[in-house]
Amino acid sequence: MGNLLYNRINRRELKERLRQSDEQRVTLSYYKYVQLPDPTAFRDELYLVYQKLGVLGRIYVASEGVNAQLSVPERNFEAFKTAMDGWDFFKNLRLNIAVEDDSKSFFALAIKVRDKIVADGIDDPAFNPSDTGTHLDAENWNRLSDDPDTVVVDMRNHYESEVGHFDNAITPDAATFREELPMVADLLADKKDKNILMYCTGGIRCEKASAYMKYRGFKNVFQLEGGIIEYTRQVQARGLKNKFAGKNFVFDERLGERISSDIIAHCHQCGQPADTHTNCANIYCHILFIQCDACRAQYKGCCSEKCCDFHHLPQEEQKERAKTETFSGSRFGKGVYKAFRKSAQALHAQE
Numbered sequence: 001m002g003n004l005l006y007n008r009i010n011r012r013e014l015k016e017r018l019r020q021s022d023e024q025r026v027t028l029s030y031y032k033y034v035q036l037p038d039p040t041a042f043r044d045e046l047y048l049v050y051q052k053l054g055v056l057g058r059i060y061v062a063s064e065g066v067n068a069q070l071s072v073p074e075r076n077f078e079a080f081k082t083a084m085d086g087w088d089f090f091k092n093l094r095l096n097i098a099v100e101d102d103s104k105s106f107f108a109l110a111i112k113v114r115d116k117i118v119a120d121g122i123d124d125p126a127f128n129p130s131d132t133g134t135h136l137d138a139e140n141w142n143r144l145s146d147d148p149d150t151v152v153v154d155m156r157n158h159y160e161s162e163v164g165h166f167d168n169a170i171t172p173d174a175a176t177f178r179e180e181l182p183m184v185a186d187l188l189a190d191k192k193d194k195n196i197l198m199y200c201t202g203g204i205r206c207e208k209a210s211a212y213m214k215y216r217g218f219k220n221v222f223q224l225e226g227g228i229i230e231y232t233r234q235v236q237a238r239g240l241k242n243k244f245a246g247k248n249f250v251f252d253e254r255l256g257e258r259i260s261s262d263i264i265a266h267c268h269q270c271g272q273p274a275d276t277h278t279n280c281a282n283i284y285c286h287i288l289f290i291q292c293d294a295c296r297a298q299y300k301g302c303c304s305e306k307c308c309d310f311h312h313l314p315q316e317e318q319k320e321r322a323k324t325e326t327f328s329g330s331r332f333g334k335g336v337y338k339a340f341r342k343s344a345q346a347l348h349a350q351e
């Protein structure tokens, strides 16, 4: 029984299978804050249902709820929705459908049990996460963000806002959400009577962030319903003005989907306009960074001369030398989706 509940095929083979498949798939995400008394049991239940439907993706289950990023075969999409309605708390759930989709966003199904679906670092029992800000749809977001008494805050990490953000948004230099929460509250300490408009990718982080701002004494807190993903959908469906420039960073194989044609970021190596995130090709580094096509060719997809040289050593030698060598990505530990900090970029640009 246990074997049925986990994927037993290696990543390379799964990736190859998906590459060769011409099956149409829908990439989507959803989240739901709901009290789950037994997250592990729910995780297993979800796994069996999703596996039958050929669902791929990355899902976190915690006692506070579920956060999922999925790829669903198009032919099973109705069956997927029916299955979701089978759980009471998923009824009327908003599914955020991706804007760009090449059907190759995930190649395995991984469902993990975590302490929280969004790590917040808050342990004060007086903090009430259900006391959230007012939700805004795209139209009201546009209207209120034009108000001179409004401050727009990007609640994503610096490497996400770097390639795309709302006009006039504050984009804190934070590498994690838990670091960003107190940073934003401190930054806006003298603006407690202003309208605070918060947004993130799909809305899940702002559920908590807006509650946190209210907890810190902010009076007029708003959040973008469904995040950038839902905003973009509404802007297109209703012909509204798009106030988001650049790319929406996403945590799957695609790393980003274009919302407007503006390229607002720069190559971390040469400084030319570029907004394509990539992971350093040296697997012992693997740092996430922005690279233009010319630098990609010159550095063979690596973040530095050092990684490029190392990447071309025989595999055995790499393995041996990796025990003592450090690379740009090494200092961030094993994290895959980390990037150069702005301060680190500035240093890098001077090299």
Ligand SMILES: [Zn+2]
Pocket (backbone or CB within 6 Å): 267, 268, 269, 270, 271, 272, 291, 292, 293, 294, 295, 296
């Ligand atoms: Zn470049």
Ligand SMILES: [Zn+2]
Pocket (backbone or CB within 6 Å): 280, 281, 282, 285, 286, 287, 302, 303, 304, 307, 327, 328, 329
């Ligand atoms: Zn590197």
